[in-house]
Amino acid sequence: MTRRLIFLGPPGAGKGTQAKVLAQQYHLPHISTGDILRQAVAAKTPLGQKAQSYMDKGELVPNELLQNLVRERLNQPDAKEGWILDGFPRNVGQASFLDDLLPELDQNGYSAINLEVPDHVLMTRLLERGSKEGRQDDNEETIRRRLEVYRQETEPLIDFYKVRSKLKSVNGNLPLGEVTEFIQKVTASGNI
Ligand code: AMP
Numbered sequence: 001m002t003r004r005l006i007f008l009g010p011p012g013a014g015k016g017t018q019a020k021v022l023a024q025q026y027h028l029p030h031i032s033t034g035d036i037l038r039q040a041v042a043a044k045t046p047l048g049q050k051a052q053s054y055m056d057k058g059e060l061v062p063n064e065l066l067q068n069l070v071r072e073r074l075n076q077p078d079a080k081e082g083w084i085l086d087g088f089p090r091n092v093g094q095a096s097f098l099d100d101l102l103p104e105l106d107q108n109g110y111s112a113i114n115l116e117v118p119d120h121v122l123m124t125r126l127l128e129r130g131s132k133e134g135r136q137d138d139n140e141e142t143i144r145r146r147l148e149v150y151r152q153e154t155e156p157l158i159d160f161y162k163v164r165s166k167l168k169s170v171n172g173n174l175p176l177g178e179v180t181e182f183i184q185k186v187t188a189s190g191n192i
Pocket of ligand 1: 062087146
């Protein structure tokens with residue numbers, strides 16, 4: 001069964017957590033552009049060196065870098081039968097790029113899962129994660145900027161996918177297991 005899922009939602013909505021659980025259950029690669037970038041930063045690769053200053057400030061890394069990264073990753077053999085994208089696309093340019101790329105790779109059809117969580121919950125969750133996982137960009141100032149960037153750049157993707165009939169919204173402000181169940185329900189039919 002082919003499943004291609006894009007996880008949308010603000011920082012702290014639980015995209016990474018849910019994507020990980022679902023990827024395991026559906027035996028699909030979990031492709032987190034944030035994780036790939038953090039690894040590149042830690043390994044001091046050319047990509048990591050270019051990306052770091054944007055990430056530290058809570059800004060988006062330039063599209064060109066992300067698009068090369070995603071093209072390469074989706075071209076890997078393990079992505080042929082499906083994938084879960086977490087953190088990409090983050091703006092309309094990236095979403096249009098993906099819509100052009102997928103037919104080229106013979107990967108047709110996907111769903112966008114939008115996790116809805118109120119703002120005050122996001123801030124609390126992100127500050128908690130910052131103290132638990134030590135993520136550089138989980139401090140109050142950077143979180144504020146990431147939420148702003150989300151509103152300006154990423155939120156328009158909700159409409160982008162709605163008009164293409166790809167959007168499935170899920171309440172992300174519920175216990176982890178319940179959110180997983182809702183996502184399973186909306187993705188249950190397979191073939192997206
Ligand atoms: P995340 O782990 O998804 O919250 O991403 C952490 C940081 O990595 C973001 O704040 C951005 O600086 C960068 N990043 C991750 N994915 C993207 C993307 N699709 N486009 C631009 N920047 C990204």
